[in-house]
Amino acid sequence: MPMLKEPKAKQPLWKENDYKAQKKGIRNTVYSVNGDQYTGEWLNNLKDGKGTYKWKESACIYDGDWKKGKRNGFGTYSRPDTKHKGQFVKEYSGGWKNDMRHGYGTNFYTDEEYYEGEWYGDKRSGWGRMYYKDGTIYEGEWYDDKRNGQGMLRLPNENRYEGSWRDDKKNGPGKFYYLTNGQLYEGVWVDDIAKCGTMKDFDRNNAPEPTQYPIPKVELASVSGVLQESEEQFLHDQE
Numbered sequence: 518m519p520m521l522k523e524p525k526a527k528q529p530l531w532k533e534n535d536y537k538a539q540k541k542g543i544r545n546t547v548y549s550v551n552g553d554q555y556t557g558e559w560l561n562n563l564k565d566g567k568g569t570y571k572w573k574e575s576a577c578i579y580d581g582d583w584k585k586g587k588r589n590g591f592g593t594y595s596r597p598d599t600k601h602k603g604q605f606v607k608e609y610s611g612g613w614k615n616d617m618r619h620g621y622g623t624n625f626y627t628d629e630e631y632y633e634g635e636w637y638g639d640k641r642s643g644w645g646r647m648y649y650k651d652g653t654i655y656e657g658e659w660y661d662d663k664r665n666g667q668g669m670l671r672l673p674n675e676n677r678y679e680g681s682w683r684d685d686k687k688n689g690p691g692k693f694y695y696l697t698n699g700q701l702y703e704g705v706w707v708d709d710i711a712k713c714g715t716m717k718d719f720d721r722n723n724a725p726e727p728t729q730y731p732i733p734k735v736e737l738a739s740v741s742g743v744l745q746e747s748e749e750q751f752l753h754d755q756e
Contacts, residue, residue, distance in 0.1 A: 563583075565584055565586070588613040634647075656669050665682055677696070697725055
């Protein structure tokens, strides 16, 4: 007995037309009602894969990865160059998640100031390095877009602070190296102000501008005891 093949059930015409109208795969430029434009890959009517998006109002451009209609993966966000017409300046290049900077990336605030490091939810969080306009460099921990945790701040003259930070300020135990004078301050800081500590000579012979006289020797045991009490009191106040 011959095998009869059942005819495939035919979909309603509106379903066929809807499927054909869906954006999927690689498409040419698609314009939004507000004038924004996107060129790239689609999946189920959502931007998905590689693509470039240009905002009409700001003329900024994002070029990179997309997932379910949002910037996800690696991508670069650029803004128009005000000095050279028709050119663009890179503002951020790195990881994205749900339309926000996330993961590792570099953000250029100006031509002379930029941050490279970790991001979480569009904010500097994790380990990162910030280069400031005056030549100062901070390298260390960040949380909620502020310096928080352990970090080092190096000034243009090579003097530096190494220690604890909270709310973008020096807070807690830390050391400040005055390399230009050949001295070292070690103590406790509160909101960028040194509250209690000791000053001693440090590599004084190699300092470019050493102090006229060296710091007299003191009983380190008594000084260490005072410093330890100050640190314990600071930690107690934070609880």
